[in-house]
Amino acid sequence: MEIFILIVLIIIISGVRIVPQAKTYVIERFGAYDRTLQTGLNYVIPIFDRISNIVTLKEIVKDFAPQPVITKDNVTMQIDTVVYFQITDPKLYTYGIDEPIGAIENLTATTLRNIIGDLELDETLISRDLINSRMRTILDEATDPWGIKVNRVEVKNILPPANIQEAMEKQMRAERGRREAILTAEGEKRSAILIAEGEKESAILRAEAKKESQIREAQGEAEAIISVQKATAEGIKLIKEANIDKAVLTLRSLETFEKVANGQATKIIIPSDIQNMAGLLTSAAELLEKGNK
Numbered sequence: 001m002e003i004f005i006l007i008v009l010i011i012i013i014s015g016v017r018i019v020p021q022a023k024t025y026v027i028e029r030f031g032a033y034d035r036t037l038q039t040g041l042n043y044v045i046p047i048f049d050r051i052s053n054i055v056t057l058k059e060i061v062k063d064f065a066p067q068p069v070i071t072k073d074n075v076t077m078q079i080d081t082v083v084y085f086q087i088t089d090p091k092l093y094t095y096g097i098d099e100p101i102g103a104i105e106n107l108t109a110t111t112l113r114n115i116i117g118d119l120e121l122d123e124t125l126i127s128r129d130l131i132n133s134r135m136r137t138i139l140d141e142a143t144d145p146w147g148i149k150v151n152r153v154e155v156k157n158i159l160p161p162a163n164i165q166e167a168m169e170k171q172m173r174a175e176r177g178r179r180e181a182i183l184t185a186e187g188e189k190r191s192a193i194l195i196a197e198g199e200k201e202s203a204i205l206r207a208e209a210k211k212e213s214q215i216r217e218a219q220g221e222a223e224a225i226i227s228v229q230k231a232t233a234e235g236i237k238l239i240k241e242a243n244i245d246k247a248v249l250t251l252r253s254l255e256t257f258e259k260v261a262n263g264q265a266t267k268i269i270i271p272s273d274i275q276n277m278a279g280l281l282t283s284a285a286e287l288l289e290k291g292n293k
Helices: 002-014 088-094 102-115 123-127 128-146 164-243 246-261 274-292
Strands: 017-018 023-029 034-037 040-043 050-055 061-064 067-070 075-086 148-159
Touching: 017 023, 023 088, 050 088, 061 102, 067 102, 075 102, 075 128, 088 128, 102 128, 102 148, 128 148, 148 246
Parallel strands: none
Antiparallel strands: 017 040, 023 034, 023 050, 061 075, 067 075, 075 148
16 A cells, blocks of 8 residues: 555656746647646646657757858859747747758748849848848748747858959959049148148248338338438528528538548539639638738
């Protein structure tokens, strides 16, 4: 009796199942789907129930091998993709399709060939986002009956043939050379413009400085002339105010003539009225003699 109870307890305990986090157990009873055990403590009936599949609910990442594809302009290249998906329905994932991972890989390859077949080489190289988006939409719709949700599809590498890569590298080098030549020409042009503008400004400044100097010099000469004229006018005014007679003026003329005669000149021009000057001197001598008597 005790042995029978012990066997029963062992059978009952053997039906206890603890499901880990982010996993589910698909349970079959007599070979047919019965239920799905969620995270935590669960119980299955021994002998009658069995675990058909353990399904993870984490996001799964699959890096598929490179696939040969042909572009619209008949260029064959190798493209490998990475698919991020998650199981949303363990029952459909278990019973919906055989080998779901292999099915996703084959579906990815065929979808990629269809998309690349509508694009030319240049479009393929610059349309990664377009390819990723279209592939994700198509794969998500196709895998929905399998209980799979495709979250992302990324084109990992695009490898054109060696001759195409060489041609692209030459084109890239030529483009870089062209850009460098343009930048150099623009730099030289800018430098020439700056030099010309500097020379222009320098010439303008020199001309303005010369103009200012000439103006100031002319103003100085004009002021000097005005000063001389003012002094002359002032002297004439003083002479008129002093009422100087003709005798004084004649005497001053003789003094001037004496200075001229004592100079280094080899020729002396005698004024035409020298006789009048001599008569003036005779009169002056007579006046002096009378004064002495």
